[in-house]
Amino acid sequence: MNGVPRLTRGDILRWLKENDRVRLAQLWEWADAVRHEFVGDEVHLRGLIEFSNYCSRQCAYCGLNARNADVARYRMSADEILACAHQAVGFGYGTVVLQSGEDYGITREWLGDVVRRIKAETPLAVTLSVGERTEGDLAYWKDCGADRYLLRFETSNRALYDRIHPPRAGIYSDRPALLRYLRSIGYEIGSGVMIGIPGQTYEDLADDIELFRELDLDMIGVGPFLPHEKTPLGKEEEQLWAPLGEQVPNSELMTYKVVALTRLVCPYANIPSTTALATVNTKNGRELGLKRGANIVMPNVTPPQYREKYEIYPAKACIRETADMCHQCMKHRIQSIGRQIGKGRGDSPNRTIRRD
Numbered sequence: 001m002n003g004v005p006r007l008t009r010g011d012i013l014r015w016l017k018e019n020d021r022v023r024l025a026q027l028w029e030w031a032d033a034v035r036h037e038f039v040g041d042e043v044h045l046r047g048l049i050e051f052s053n054y055c056s057r058q059c060a061y062c063g064l065n066a067r068n069a070d071v072a073r074y075r076m077s078a079d080e081i082l083a084c085a086h087q088a089v090g091f092g093y094g095t096v097v098l099q100s101g102e103d104y105g106i107t108r109e110w111l112g113d114v115v116r117r118i119k120a121e122t123p124l125a126v127t128l129s130v131g132e133r134t135e136g137d138l139a140y141w142k143d144c145g146a147d148r149y150l151l152r153f154e155t156s157n158r159a160l161y162d163r164i165h166p167p168r169a170g171i172y173s174d175r176p177a178l179l180r181y182l183r184s185i186g187y188e189i190g191s192g193v194m195i196g197i198p199g200q201t202y203e204d205l206a207d208d209i210e211l212f213r214e215l216d217l218d219m220i221g222v223g224p225f226l227p228h229e230k231t232p233l234g235k236e237e238e239q240l241w242a243p244l245g246e247q248v249p250n251s252e253l254m255t256y257k258v259v260a261l262t263r264l265v266c267p268y269a270n271i272p273s274t275t276a277l278a279t280v281n282t283k284n285g286r287e288l289g290l291k292r293g294a295n296i297v298m299p300n301v302t303p304p305q306y307r308e309k310y311e312i313y314p315a316k317a318c319i320r321e322t323a324d325m326c327h328q329c330m331k332h333r334i335q336s337i338g339r340q341i342g343k344g345r346g347d348s349p350n351r352t353i354r355r356d
């Protein structure tokens, strides 16, 4: 195969609504072939450290939102984070992802020091995923050595975005603009969406996939929306659903369609088979994601006493495991489908290979 025929918005929409098993089998096969050709058979592992569950935002879907008084909040110490990073090196991972709520108790200087220490003591690439911060903070962390930044835009439908993200006083939230800024100062950038948000239509989802292409993302993570009862979107009776026939289901199948289409539209992107997908199919969701376009997994290295408190949605996969258990489990899953564990940092093929 040479190149991938450009999918139009109409093609994307048709595939999103496709339910014929034989046609879908062709889509999986096509996405898997493109994945093999453009990013190879290695599956890169990113050690996920959920280092704070404090959050100042009120995102209508997320269990960590500031209004949820039932969450026991924690913030890991710098030494605890460093210990996780060293453990990740021991497992052979090339990257750690530092993720948290939007926690302004995490200062620019404090997180900068943590990044500097990880970079000084290990060969790891460092990815940050700490929400919408000022350009000053983001540039400072880049100077401290941070390599990548993950910030999902969640939906490209502005009205739906506004409905599920109450703004901070006086601050306009524009995640695509922030992603462009991050790219301009040298970060590898990652984004993504939730699938099946109440009110999200097929048209919206087709626009999301087109926005992946337009933003020229290095990493794209997608997963089903999972209702959390302690959030506004977790209460069925309060929902504003899209018109009949237009509401995207938050299903496992729809997630595979989006993973596969994302691979076809952004062939060089690093695409994880996500924890949310593993949550809707604990048996083999990870493997099916990897066979339908994905090339990354993010084993959790957060210490067990904290990970159960990082409940962005309920029944999250791997919540009771230790880092070692997650490591062994991921290794077996990858090997069981005939793929290899990635070596090195797994930098973006979008930057390093493609230069057309």
Ligand code: SAH
Pocket: 061, 062, 063, 099, 100, 101, 102, 129, 130, 131, 132, 150, 151, 152, 154, 193, 194, 223, 224, 225, 226, 227, 228, 276, 312, 313
């Ligand atoms: N505070 C950071 C990290 C958020 S958690 C930030 O805002 O970027 C990472 C991702 O989990 C979110 O971007 C969102 O897409 C996903 N998520 C949160 N709540 C969810 C839910 N109820 N169901 C599915 N995914 C969810």
